[in-house]
Amino acid sequence: KAGVTQTPRYLIKTRGQQVTLSxxxxxxxxxxxxxxxxxxxxLQFLFEYFSETQRNKGNFPGRFSGRQFSxxxxxxxVSTLELGDxxxxxxxxxxxxxxxxxxxxxxxxxxxxxxxx
Amino acid sequence: xxTVTQSQPEMSVQEAETVTLxxxxxxxxxxxxxxxxxxxxxxQMILVIRQxxxxxxxxxxxxxxxxxxxxxxxxxxxxxxxxxGDTAMYFCAFMPQExxxxxxxxxxxxxxx
Numbered sequence: 001k002a003g004v005t006q007t008p009r010y011l012i013k014t015r016g017q018q019v020t021l022s023x024x025x026x027x028x029x030x031x032x033x034x035x036x037x038x039x040x041x042x043l044q045f046l047f048e049y050f051s052e053t054q055r056n057k058g059n060f061p062g063r064f065s066g067r068q069f070s071x072x073x074x075x076x077x078v079s080t081l082e083l084g085d086x087x088x089x090x091x092x093x094x095x096x097x098x099x100x101x102x103x104x105x106x107x108x109x110x111x112x113x114x115x116x117x
Numbered sequence: 118x119x120t121v122t123q124s125q126p127e128m129s130v131q132e133a134e135t136v137t138l139x140x141x142x143x144x145x146x147x148x149x150x151x152x153x154x155x156x157x158x159x160x161q162m163i164l165v166i167r168q169x170x171x172x173x174x175x176x177x178x179x180x181x182x183x184x185x186x187x188x189x190x191x192x193x194x195x196x197x198x199x200x201x202g203d204t205a206m207y208f209c210a211f212m213p214q215e216x217x218x219x220x221x222x223x224x225x226x227x228x229x230x
Binding site: 092104 | 161
């Protein structure tokens with residue numbers, strides 16, 4: 001069974017540009033979550049999608065957005081990039097939303113390393 | 118809002134010895150899950166161990182075990198017979214029944230030969 005796939009793995013952008021990151025969850029998983037990882041702030045929750053609906057949102061500005069498609073693949077977009085957006089963006093998939101109907105275990109991808117110059 | 122605190126930014130241990138990583142959390146929820154995730158230098162995060170809050174028995178997975186103290190809101194990870202492959206960043210995480218996973222700041226564990 002293929003794991004969580006994130007593309008691209010590495011990318012470099014300049015301030016003011018926008019970027020789109022993609023995440024393909026494990027087959028059968030309907031929930032996709034996104035996290036930003038930086039040395040200073042650690043792992044911060046961005047948002048979660050379940051069955052194409054945003055179920056939770058973290059405390060990030062509106063420049064950060066996401067969506068989920070009918071095949072559960074998800075994309076996140078960051079517009080008007082700032083230097084502080086440089087980070088590792090991790091995607092995680094799970095069978096269900098939260099732990100109410102499942103174990104709550106998340107399966108992570110290897111991440112997309114974004115550098116903003 | 119839930120918070121997760123890992124007070125040890127870095128830990129080191131000799132191969133074959135035992136090490137304990139600390140984690141405390143704050144929540145008003147009664148039913149929730151707690152996790153320890155491991156992130157090796159290659160970056161992919163993997164689940165180490167999971168604890169359901171309604172279970173009093175501490176979870177164990179081979180060399181990994183937890184000490185779950187619900188009243189104290191404490192959830193420590195014990196690694197026995199440490200191996201070089203255990204070198205990684207370890208994250209403690211909290212998940213309510215319906216909601217997002219909240220991570221601690223992480224503890225970098227180095228296992229020395």
